[in-house]
Amino acid sequence: MADAVAQRTDTPPPAAVQLARTTRTAIRVDCILDLIGNTPLVRLGTIDRDCPAVEIWAKCEFANPGGSVKDRAAKRIITDALARGDLDNGVRLVDSTSGNTGIAYSLVGAALGLPISLVMPSNVSNPRKQVTAGFGTEIIFSDPMEGSDGAIVIARELAEANPDKYYYPNQYANDSNWRAHYDGTGPEILAQTNGRVTHFVTGIGTSGTIMGTARFLHDHDPSIQCIGVQPDDAMHGLEGLKHIPSSLVPPIYDESVLDDTIWMSTEVGWDMAERIASDEGLFVGHSAGGNVAAALHVARGLVEQGKRGVVVTVLCDRGDRYFAPLTWEKHYVW
Amino acid sequence: MATVRIPTxxxxxxxxxxxxxxxxxxxxxxxxxxxxxxxxxxxxxCDDKGAVRRFVNVFVGEEDIRFLDNLDTAVKDSDEVSIVPAIAGGTTTTS
Incomplete structure (x- = not known):
């Protein structure tokens, strides 16, 4: 006991040593958009503990200023559209979104002084509706029974009927979407792993993240395995992900870019989202849970084969984006 | 008979x-x-225990059955019952 007290007074406690070692210099930028991308990569050291010789790392996309991976695509889509003159003369950007893209468009639009209109199914969570409205974005609701594809149809019709008023970038068909990841996420992962990445695993929504990142990683080293994650059924709860066999296939999606696809159950993804919070201290959304569950599946496969590996996946957003009113507060106004 | 709205x-x-x-x-x-x-x-x-899956919402009229009597919630002939996935992304067929 006396020794322990003496130790505390003589040397800093281990946590303080660790903090001093990892404190980083905070960067300063002229515009919020400069904070999009260059997200941290964090080791999921508890989750990969039972996979000796395999490391699981996660891109903290929730650290983007809009809180999700979608900031990257929105910034690139809008800056490319501006460069082409598509948003001249007060033309409003209109697109469909299940949430995060809407927040990202709204953030970029507000920062650049551009008007934004969004079509979203009316069953998206209230906080999302209010965040986008807070940026000054116009929200147009679509039928929740028609899902995200119903929102796509309305956005498309608006732009076709009013070409002088609306520009429809269509994130599902826009090459700027995947190029944001080819030029950003991919090179960042390569640099942050010191070129050691062996597997990249992430979910497919518009497919922009996997298409751009996989193309970059394959261009660098074709042996890097790039694996898509899809919900295992059309009726699923992995928000943001698409079950391609039963969906409108995003035109930017090219299955041949992928080395494999993992079919993820909603329950497994949701359980992993909870585990990432309790075991790693990262409170992330359900799609991130699905991604990490898929990454762990890949890691276990490597262990079974006696192989080493550095598996990288994506934490798309934070879990607090998915809060729903509980029983006792169901009439609470968000 | 109650009207049941079926998601895509x-x-x-x-x-x-x-x-x-x-x-x-x-x-x-x-x-x-x-x-x-x-x-x-x-x-x-429903899951294999018969409970409504966590990511599925069932509404009788405007009310989520989780805020009523869950599976024991009464249904009248005039009611509209909606089955809605708890999310908005990627749930629609092309056909």
């Missing part, structure tokens, strides 16, 4: 119908009778 990913079980008419006194009966009329649909709505 489950319409493959209802031959594409957006709404079906089901006779039932409670939501539990409604799901059982829905399964009888459209085999395979219950497994998409």
């Amino acid at each position: 990913p489950l319409r493959k079980y209802t031959q594409g119908a957006e709404e079906v008419q089901i006779n039932a006194g409670t939501v539990r009966e409604l799901i059982e009778n829905l399964e009888t009329a459209h085999p395979g649909i219950r497994e998409r709505i």
